[in-house]
Amino acid sequence: MRFGIAVFPGTWSDRDCRHAVELAGHEAVMLWHKDRDLQGSDCVILPGGFAYGDYLRAGAVARFAPLMESVAAFANNGGLVWGICNGFQILCEAHLLPGALTRNSSLEFRCMPTWLRVETVDSAFTAGCARGDLLQVPVSHGEGRYVADEETLAMLEREERVAFRYVRRDGSSAGDESPNGSMHDIAGVVNARRNVLGMMPHPERACEQLLGSSDGMRLFESVATSVSGSGAMPVGAAL
Amino acid sequence: MTFSVEVVVALKPVVNDPQGLVVRDGLHRLGFSGVRSVRVGKHLELEVEGDDEEAVRAQVEAMCEQLLRNTVIEDSRIASVRVLSDAAA
Numbered sequence: 367m368r369f370g371i372a373v374f375p376g377t378w379s380d381r382d383c384r385h386a387v388e389l390a391g392h393e394a395v396m397l398w399h400k401d402r403d404l405q406g407s408d409c410v411i412l413p414g415g416f417a418y419g420d421y422l423r424a425g426a427v428a429r430f431a432p433l434m435e436s437v438a439a440f441a442n443n444g445g446l447v448w449g450i451c452n453g454f455q456i457l458c459e460a461h462l463l464p465g466a467l468t469r470n471s472s473l474e475f476r477c478m479p480t481w482l483r484v485e486t487v488d489s490a491f492t493a494g495c496a497r498g499d500l501l502q503v504p505v506s507h508g509e510g511r512y513v514a515d516e517e518t519l520a521m522l523e524r525e526e527r528v529a530f531r532y533v534r535r536d537g538s539s540a541g542d543e544s545p546n547g548s549m550h551d552i553a554g555v556v557n558a559r560r561n562v563l564g565m566m567p568h569p570e571r572a573c574e575q576l577l578g579s580s581d582g583m584r585l586f587e588s589v590a591t592s593v594s595g596s597g598a599m600p601v602g603a604a605l
Numbered sequence: 606m607t608f609s610v611e612v613v614v615a616l617k618p619v620v621n622d623p624q625g626l627v628v629r630d631g632l633h634r635l636g637f638s639g640v641r642s643v644r645v646g647k648h649l650e651l652e653v654e655g656d657d658e659e660a661v662r663a664q665v666e667a668m669c670e671q672l673l674r675n676t677v678i679e680d681s682r683i684a685s686v687r688v689l690s691d692a693a694a
Contacts, residue, residue: 422672422673423675426672426675458677459675464677465677466675466677466678468616468620468621468678469623469624470623471621471623472623473623473624473627513620513621513677513678514677515619515677547621547623
């Protein structure tokens with residue numbers, strides 16, 4: 367399958383994503399922010415970094431990129447869109463996902479391994495996991511504290527749209543070990559249609575044992591399996 | 606006419622502001638023990654062409670909704686509007 371990887375000025379995880387995609391045996395095409403052509407991607411990744419310098423707010427300017435018009439149309443058409451770190455911030459700013467990412471409660475940039483508990487397997491991204499699985503995936507961000515109003519949080523919980531939650535190594539509640547102080551320890555959410563995922567941790571940096579964990583690879587493989595197993599999945603691929 | 610518009614953007618009262626808490630604690634350490642609360646926000650200065658103040662305010666309000674603030678977590682207000690130049694645009 368073909369992963370499209372968005373490249374904005376200031377994106378830094380695009381090549382790591384390409385490495386992970388190629389390691390998983392799939393094709394990666396880089397999508398320049400000024401272009402509109404998604405080049406037949408089955409899944410578009412918005413990688414980590416500081417798109418447009420994170421000026422004004424993280425993700426606030428990136429959402430106006432020509433590429434994002436195509437990405438939004440692709441997502442609204444059911445296409446798979448996967449925002450990682452800065453990509454999650456962009457998806458929230460673009461209102462493709464609810465909530466917002468704010469300054470870590472520690473006020474520190476945190477670059478460290480975290481443990482994620484898979485909270486739903488009802489998405490192409492997590493279908494290859496079991497609910498409750500623990501994944502070791504690092505975070506690397508200064509603004510990853512997920513916030514939303516109570517009504518939105520209740521909706522996310524009710525509709526099982528929390529994809530991942532930060533937990534301790536033994537799987538228990540993160541408590542003060544949360545890397546950023548996110549509400550409900552939320553590390554990732556999906557949209558109502560479950561074809562758009564945003565997550566702060568970096569699965570592409572946990573794609574081989576050399577990096578300390580290969581757990582992130584399970585998400586890439588899950589996407590590939592979902593796409594190949596369902597002819598209907600890349601609905602918006604013609605864009 | 607050209608107007609100078611000041612906009613203040615700040616986290617909504619219900620959103621935790623860790624920066625503000627750190628600044629408050631710093632002020633306490635400096636002896637300013639009467640500081641009850643600090644909220645850190647952003648100050649933007651815009652120069653905007655428009656027919657009159659009312660039109661300019663409406664424009665800036667729209668800018669706040671679409672870009673200057675994140676409506677999920679931030680409030681904004683126009684702190685001041687003043688005429689910079691009477692020359693027609």
